[in-house]
Amino acid sequence: MPDTASRWEPDPVLRALLFTDFDGLSAEPDDVIADALDGGYVERTQGLVTLLGDENADPAGRFLACCALASWADPIGYAAVVEAAAAPDELTWRGQTYDRFHSQDDTFAHLAEAVGRSRDMVDERGTAAERLEAARALIRIADRVRLDRRADDLLYPEIVSACRADLSAAVDRGIARLAAGAPLGFDLGVQLALFINALAESRPAWAADARQRLAAARPGDRALRELAESGGSSLRLM
Known part of the structure; x- marks a missing residue:
């Protein structure tokens, strides 16, 4: 997951959803998202959907919610990616993550990674078509936003064939x-x-x-x- 400002701290809701593992211990979002693929995503999904849809919530929290939901092949997560790609310059939670080496916004790079790597979940969730549309939306703005090498996460054969x-x-x-x-x-x-x-x-x-x-x-x-x-x-x- 992205680096955030050094003084940023997740609020209690976000901490419970993505900074706490399934044993109740502090953890990083990457680890929580990966561990949830075994089925734990079910108990965290509704809270993240609520957070993602809350326009008054912390933008960094909404961004992390979108990444998590897309990683879990959730249709609401995919829809949020499509919406974000439709107006990337107006996205309220853009700029919540920066590449640590070049200090460049990599919001859409993380979304590409989440969409691409959710491949193993789409059969379980029945969301292969939604994943494809999210990937297509990101590909269509690839001349305008930074994907860098995470562009490769959009290049699975089924996506390349359709797009x-x-x-x-x-x-x-x-x-x-x-x-x-x-x-x-x-x-x-x-x-x-x-x-x-x-x-x-x-x-x-x-x-x-x-x-x-x-x-x-x-x-x-x-x-x-x-x-x-x-x-x-x-x-x-x-």
């Missing part, structure tokens, strides 16, 4: 933004490279062209390394 057009459109928009020199504040190139590589098998001609276009847009060393590893070392030299 080919959305992935390629996001790449095309992202390359155009890079080529125009638009200020971004995050490494767009690396997540575009991951999308291109994911489509290489099903759309080889498009992927080869997209690699060349992305490399020409000077996407940064990390993206060039990603492209070179999958598409040929000559791309490093452009």
Whole structure:
């Protein structure tokens, strides 16, 4: 889970839901969310749904609630991801988490991770279609928000197969933004490279062209390394 400000403390409700394990001991949200996959999510879900829907609640708490619910393949969690992606710049709980190395907002990176890794729960919950729509919503804004390498969590075969057009459109928009020199504040190139590589098998001609276009847009060393590893070392030299 994300880092929060050093002085931030969860309120009693959030502490009980995501900072207390199933033995009643203090724990981190990551551990609580993972442990709940064995069935404990049932007793924590309603409290998190209430917290997520409370516009007066702590934004950090609402964000963590969304991550937990999406991780558990909950339809309300997935719906919240879709809603967040529909207006990312207006999201009240955006900016509650920052990458510790680059101090960049990674709200949507954590949502991508939650949606992608909920794969093992969708059969139990009957929410495969809702997961797909949440993934699609995030893919559609991947040229605008930071996903970084957590973009890879959206690239399971079933998502790639259903979202080919959305992935390629996001790449095309992202390359155009890079080529125009638009200020971004995050490494767009690396997540575009991951999308291109994911489509290489099903759309080889498009992927080869997209690699060349992305490399020409000077996407940064990390993206060039990603492209070179999958598409040929000559791309490093452009």
